[in-house]
Amino acid sequence: MEITAYVLNKAMEAKEGARAIARASSEQKNAALIKMAEVINKNAEQLQKENKKDLTAAKKKGLTKAMIDRLTLTAERIEEMSQGLIDIAHLPDPVGEVTRMWQRPNGMTIGKMRVPLGVIGIIYESRPNVTADATALCLKAGNAVILRGGSEAIHSNKAIVKILRGVAKKQGIHEGVITFLENTDRKAVMEMLKLEGVIDVVIPRGGEGLIRAVTENSRIPVLKHYKGVCHVFVDRDADLKMAEEICFNAKVQRPGTCNAMETMLVDEKAAKKFLPAITKRLKRAKVNIKGCARTKKIVPSVSEAKADDYHNEYVDLILNVKVVRDIDAAMDHIAEYSSAHTETIVTEDYGKAMRFLREVDSSSVFVNLSTRFSDGFQFGLGAEMGISTDKIHARGPMGLEELTCTKFIGLGNGQIRS
């Protein structure tokens, strides 16, 4: 009961904040963001001191090196976090934008105007910079945010939130706009997910287990992606040198991310020429390659891919390689195994590029680009609130625009219906 009341109170504070921030001017929001950036920089040492507490606890708990790395606030990362707020301040304000207007035969003008979503709940794991990024995106788009970070980052998150709320208060922004759940019990999340009508949307970020638990228990709409099983298809008409660079980059540049390539599909007409060079280079980079039977014929040293492997998100230096008959077979494979995150075709053929763009049903579809570009910063959205592989509301990286909706507006001079 206590936790129910705690979460409800927090959410109601956010709801009040949402109504206030929806009406704030761009100037007021931008001034607050720039001030927040300044105060974060000024308090870098204090933030690192609080972060140390989390790092000590993490080491005690025996978290992996990768997790500890994600958790660490270096001076450089604090500077980046601060710069991120400034970048978002400089983006155009989506709220109030009229995306389209048209005249009707009776003289009235109908249009669509961007409006904030309201209260956005974000549930995330170890990276404390998400606290600042998510707050800035939500605030700029006229929303209140309820932040529910992981227990491993609790001291860092509290310190960041204290700064953000302190600045908000001084700048005349309702503090409920930045609402933080200090209770890191899983129960607090479950209570959040019941608050339909108070919280407007929930965005879970983290492991597949967390995301499934949120989706299954939420009465509030959820925007999410479960995983990223991304494909690159090397067409027979590809520039093979370009294909090699793209595939190598998509797998090796940062294999631990959701937009890294997990399966490389190679047109049978390109396989003999392409596979020996790329596999050699990947192996030198310590990539464990699992190939189909036809791949093994060309490069006998690769290990064997099982059918189930094609479903895997390795998030590691492991890669499936499959030789396919043509673009249709490649798209069939993608339709069956993709997680709808990001797929790339490498080709110089115009018709196949256009078909792939149009027919592949993933949230980001590329021609001649590394899958690693599927990211809000890379797309120029300023930052991202997460990535959606859903089809409702948002598909792909979510920036400011995806944190709004459009309402209809009508301008008349006395029209009535007959």
Next chain:
Amino acid sequence: MEITAYVLNKAMEAKEGARAIARASSEQKNAALIKMAEVINKNAEQLQKENKKDLTAAKKKGLTKAMIDRLTLTAERIEEMSQGLIDIAHLPDPVGEVTRMWQRPNGMTIGKMRVPLGVIGIIYESRPNVTADATALCLKAGNAVILRGGSEAIHSNKAIVKILRGVAKKQGIHEGVITFLENTDRKAVMEMLKLEGVIDVVIPRGGEGLIRAVTENSRIPVLKHYKGVCHVFVDRDADLKMAEEICFNAKVQRPGTCNAMETMLVDEKAAKKFLPAITKRLKRAKVNIKGCARTKKIVPSVSEAKADDYHNEYVDLILNVKVVRDIDAAMDHIAEYSSAHTETIVTEDYGKAMRFLREVDSSSVFVNLSTRFSDGFQFGLGAEMGISTDKIHARGPMGLEELTCTKFIGLGNGQIRS
């Protein structure tokens, strides 16, 4: 178990249909719609014969006159249904539209492309024309539809679906695009609502009870509105003659609709002049007026409004009237009592018109227009799949655009991340 398998089979057929129709050309879809319109007209007599069966059963069951009216397929309504298909064929195809493209510093081009949602389930009550409208909108937007009409319209719906599927087959369109649940058991709906991952979105249309049951039981995203408690605010700077026409139209022209006015808010500075004339006219039209204390002072003959009345969707010739201090008090009242459907301000003051448009958080917000214009046809969307008062994905009447999502596309020439 049998019903589970029945619904799953139907949904899987729709899913196959969805994959096929997503790739169909505009020409192919339009040709099918125009042929469907033709065959519906040709079979008008047969449709009326089947409709008679429903009408006979309805009379036996003792359905209300209004319900029987909604159920009736007159020759004129069949002609309208047919014309609706032609109108939708003539609308631009949303699928494949690139809504925006921009360049990134590294030379790649990023854009957003409209894509179909997939499989759309629609759960509706007595009006058989929805069967044709919903099919046409879904098909044109590249989606498959699962139709679940009410038991009272079963013969009419089956006859319409038979025509639509027959034409689809002849025109080379996968029949799964038009999937109809003949089982009118409530259990069939419950089975539908479990099919997350097969059905992409569910749209319930009908009474509040049906919609709440669907929302509470669905694991699939739901787009809906519970009810329409629409307001007109007559500002002190209104053209009072215009205000009278708008208020009269909004209440009386068709009181049984969700976009009819339920509460009229009148600025205290306009009340003395405005109220006597409008109430006289409304009373002549047999409107039962419930007024606040200040309204009663000006027009003593009205009955008294209780606080709870302001929550009511009367869908009848009943109206709440409240005198408010100013635009702020009006917007506060709307924020508290509105169902976020449609609100209008009547004013000649530019600043207040702009404030109302921007600050009122409803799905349709008008200046100097009757609330009755809040409708897909009236907006020029061709038809509507329903109205959403949600903030996720769609807000307001849902036309073709709202039956799509956008994915990101990227065009490069070998860019990789460094």
